Amino acid sequence: MAGRFQRLGEAGRRSVSIWVDGEPVHALEGDTLMVAMLNHGDHLRRSEFDPSARAGFCLMGACQDCWVRTEEGARLRACSTPVQENMKILTSRLEGTWAELT
Amino acid sequence: MGGADVDSAGPATPRVVVVGAGPAGVRCAETLVKAGIRPVVVDEGRRSGGQIYRRQPENFTRPYAALYGSEAAKAESIHRTFDSLLEHIDYMPETLIWNIADNHVYTVCGNRQRALAYDALILCTGATDRLMPVKGWQLAGTFSLGGAQVALKSQACAVGSRVVFMGTGALLYLVAAQYAAAGATVAAVLDTSALWRRVAALPKLLAQPRALWKGMLLTASLYRARVPVYFGIRPVAIEGSDDSGVAAVSFRDSMGKTRTLACDAVAMGYHLRPENQLADLARCEFRFDQPTRQWLPLADRDGRSSIDDVYLAGDGARILGADGAEASGELAALAALEDSGARVDSSRMDSLRRKLVKLQRFARGLNQAFPWPAAFAAELVDDTIVCRCEAIRVGELRATLSVTGSREVNRTKAFSRVGMGRCQGRYCGNAAAEIIASDGGVAIEEAGRLRAQAPVKPLPVALEKDS
Numbered sequence A: 001m002a003g004r005f006q007r008l009g010e011a012g013r014r015s016v017s018i019w020v021d022g023e024p025v026h027a028l029e030g031d032t033l034m035v036a037m038l039n040h041g042d043h044l045r046r047s048e049f050d051p052s053a054r055a056g057f058c059l060m061g062a063c064q065d066c067w068v069r070t071e072e073g074a075r076l077r078a079c080s081t082p083v084q085e086n087m088k089i090l091t092s093r094l095e096g097t098w099a100e101l102t
Numbered sequence B: 001m002g003g004a005d006v007d008s009a010g011p012a013t014p015r016v017v018v019v020g021a022g023p024a025g026v027r028c029a030e031t032l033v034k035a036g037i038r039p040v041v042v043d044e045g046r047r048s049g050g051q052i053y054r055r056q057p058e059n060f061t062r063p064y065a066a067l068y069g070s071e072a073a074k075a076e077s078i079h080r081t082f083d084s085l086l087e088h089i090d091y092m093p094e095t096l097i098w099n100i101a102d103n104h105v106y107t108v109c110g111n112r113q114r115a116l117a118y119d120a121l122i123l124c125t126g127a128t129d130r131l132m133p134v135k136g137w138q139l140a141g142t143f144s145l146g147g148a149q150v151a152l153k154s155q156a157c158a159v160g161s162r163v164v165f166m167g168t169g170a171l172l173y174l175v176a177a178q179y180a181a182a183g184a185t186v187a188a189v190l191d192t193s194a195l196w197r198r199v200a201a202l203p204k205l206l207a208q209p210r211a212l213w214k215g216m217l218l219t220a221s222l223y224r225a226r227v228p229v230y231f232g233i234r235p236v237a238i239e240g241s242d243d244s245g246v247a248a249v250s251f252r253d254s255m256g257k258t259r260t261l262a263c264d265a266v267a268m269g270y271h272l273r274p275e276n277q278l279a280d281l282a283r284c285e286f287r288f289d290q291p292t293r294q295w296l297p298l299a300d301r302d303g304r305s306s307i308d309d310v311y312l313a314g315d316g317a318r319i320l321g322a323d324g325a326e327a328s329g330e331l332a333a334l335a336a337l338e339d340s341g342a343r344v345d346s347s348r349m350d351s352l353r354r355k356l357v358k359l360q361r362f363a364r365g366l367n368q369a370f371p372w373p374a375a376f377a378a379e380l381v382d383d384t385i386v387c388r389c390e391a392i393r394v395g396e397l398r399a400t401l402s403v404t405g406s407r408e409v410n411r412t413k414a415f416s417r418v419g420m421g422r423c424q425g426r427y428c429g430n431a432a433a434e435i436i437a438s439d440g441g442v443a444i445e446e447a448g449r450l451r452a453q454a455p456v457k458p459l460p461v462a463l464e465k466d467s
């Protein structure tokens, strides 16, 4: 799976490792979780309402299209969360609904 | 900058809360500090700067000129000013105000929640992209135009390896040019506005000759980078698959010919919509602004809302751009100071007012040059998704209208759920109102205004109270 985003600079940063669906993903310090995930793969999650894969939309915390969850069950807004070493993220559809978030 | 003197014999220093640390919030806080007030500045961003002057993370190294181009000096001035204020304000970054009631703002940072009382509240909440749906816009790889800029500005990334920019407005050309300059592949710029409109808008655009000139340079830079630019297009669809996302954009060119461009990302936007839920929760009155076809909170020329103690500045009040945000932020602070009984520099207020009048004329020009394509809403095919959050289609919205007879946005929302999803109508609201108006045969202002609801954004599941 190719990365959706393209890095255009700032490549000299310290690297950070995270896990997405059990696979190791190489990120850079200062990346948002969204940028780390979309430089590696092409989506962040599956929509609960239709078959489409979602990759976020606004990148500024307004659309809420980029929520992912950690293996521990925490929910993170990927576009506004900086990556941290050893984060473990799941992209599969969560049973249950959006209502749990509000 | 001019400022205000506090009358030392006057009442105790008022508690002032400023929401937003973009250009409006920064100038507002600066003006208050100069007058001897220690405001609380609450901002959802991790770093100050707001949208246009958004800061990159601390360990990034691109210089101001690379990040902000012709606006580098202004960006640096806003950042330095804010940094110099830090000792004199109570700054709450990464903090969302999610509700306002009884002269308190309710904040959340992580899962810590607080209520802060205020004597004066100055809302500098900015704007987000204004969107018109197009078939396929739910596919992964479709981003808002502003979002595409955030990826570049604050993360040094392009949102795809071949990006189409579609929509209209000055920001469309700006972000496309920033992408091209940073080395990204811009597949095309597709502008829904026809070229002649720009010519017709020239008299108003000449209110800001420097900005007009910068716009012309941007367009020239796109031509130099051999980016195809189409004017007067009609979007047809974003094509691709549910699994792998965007693969192409199809559109009708100004001659009516359908064209398809391969790409893996689309950045879409039709100028901006003010972020004004907080003004609504503070019970400010709104008025319909015919030229932009949007509801704006009512404000006098200095930023006083219809509610005592609540002031409005920047793009959240009306979209005047970054210079307007700086001027209106300062002016709203001066108005609040004046109302609290402080002596203020009235000639400074006059000069800020004059500046805003000019910027308003320019903004009207931009609006004429790059109009919101309201008529597209009536032409959306039924299987176009209108609400990305819950994948609700235009056909379902139309069926709701015909079954319920509703012609009002809040009622229609209750029946169809359009506007009720996680973005709370930020991205579907403008178009839904147009669909209701055109299908129901009513004027858009009669379709009404989507009311804000607390929390203005989703909150963490468990909140803890801070003492």
Ligand SMILES: Cc1cc2nc3c(=O)[nH]c(=O)nc-3n(C[C@H](O)[C@H](O)[C@H](O)COP(=O)(O)OP(=O)(O)OC[C@H]3O[C@@H](n4cnc5c(N)ncnc54)[C@H](O)[C@@H]3O)c2cc1C
Residues within 6 Å of the ligand: A060, B019, B020, B021, B022, B023, B024, B025, B042, B043, B044, B045, B049, B050, B051, B052, B053, B095, B096, B097, B098, B124, B125, B126, B127, B128, B129, B145, B146, B147, B149, B150, B171, B174, B272, B275, B278, B313, B314, B315, B316, B321, B322, B323, B325, B456
């Ligand atoms: C994505 C984007 C990119 C833009 N890029 C450009 C550009 O390159 N050039 C240009 O001329 N114009 C640009 N604009 C237009 C821009 O909005 C204005 O030029 C300028 O930034 C407006 O300043 P402001 O202070 O009013 O708001 P902003 O700069 O938008 O700042 C508002 C701040 O308020 C905060 N906020 C909002 N609501 C809350 C809340 N409930 N709780 C806590 N904090 C809150 C936000 O997080 C934000 O930091 C852009 C607009 C957007 C939306």
Ligand code: FES
Residues within 6 Å of the ligand: A056, A057, A058, A059, A060, A061, A062, A063, A064, A065, A066, A067, A077, A078, A079, A080
């Ligand atoms: S992409 Fe919109 S909130 Fe994260």
